Amino acid sequence: MQKYKITLAYDGSSFGGWQVQPNAFTVQQALEEALTSLLARPIRVEGASRTDAGVHADMQVAHFESPVPVDHAALNALLPPALLITDLSPTDTGFHARFSAKGKIYLYRINLASLQLPFERKNRLFFPFHTSLAHIEKAIPHFIGTKNFRGFSNESHRGSAQNKPVKTLFKLGLEDEGEGRFTFLFHGDGFLYRMVRNIVGMLLEIGKGGRDIDDIEKVFCTQDRRLAATTAPAHGLTLHKVLY
Structure with missing residues (x-):
């Protein structure tokens, strides 16, 4: 049995998220159906990040196992237009798309x-x-470092926010692209459910004048999600890269 690592890009507006679910067509479902059709046997795919409905990916990573060689071009031909495998290669048995990620x-x-x-409209x-971008830039340093981000997660009573809420945000950059466009860049060792979108929501409220920078520390101190701002919409978010 050979393990394969795949890198893929997708337009999140065409999917109900990454993970297989009963009432939506998802990225994982599209991959597993294509692989099962190509290899004539059930194939399970594990992804590095369980992106929400509407969230895009430039370089999502996943893995699967197959007893026979996999044709990259033939697999892409079976996928919907909004999904593309950019790289497919054999990997060692110890590799795990999610747990090996740094x-x-x-x-x-x-x-x-x-x-x-x-x-x-679909990605911004x-x-x-x-x-005020100046106000946002003043607020950004309050998020950088190793912190308990439970108050900026939407799963305060379950999952990783309950068990492993401490994450390290190495960088939170702001690139002014001109003509009113800008992009946040988040680089961290891991992220809680909707953590990025909740931080973006808070920064936008601070930039608009609806929140003070002190409100960030109130959320960190109390870990109360209700004190944070509204979650930013999914379509502005892209998983840019998974690091190993």
Whole structure:
């Protein structure tokens, strides 16, 4: 049995997230159905990140096992247009897409201009409000470092936020692209459920003047999700890279 590592890109607007679920077509489902059809046997795929519905990926990583060689081109031919395997290669038996990962990089794209270009509708949040990037830049350092991010997660009573809420955010960058467009870059050793989108929501509220920088520390001190801002929409978020 050979283990394979795959790198894939997808348009999240076409899927109900990564993980197989009964009432939505997902990325994992598309991959498993294509592999099962190609190899004529059930195949289980494990992904590095369980992205939500609407979240995109530039370089998601997954693995699966097969007793026979896998044709990269033939597999891509069986996938929907919104999903592409950019790399497929054999890997060692100890590799695990999720548990072998050392970190991840996410991007969140935003448009503050008064108009949104048609092709930006699926991958950039339209936020046409007066927003101070200077205020946002002052707030960013409060998130960087090793901290308990439970208050910025939507799973405060279950899952990783309950068992492993301490994460290290190595970098939170802001790239001003001009013409009202900018992108947040998050580089961390791991992320809780909706953690990136909740931080983005808080930073946008601070930039708009609806929140103070002190509110960040209140959330960290109390771990109360209710004190944080509204979760930013999924479509602005992209899983950019998984690091090993």
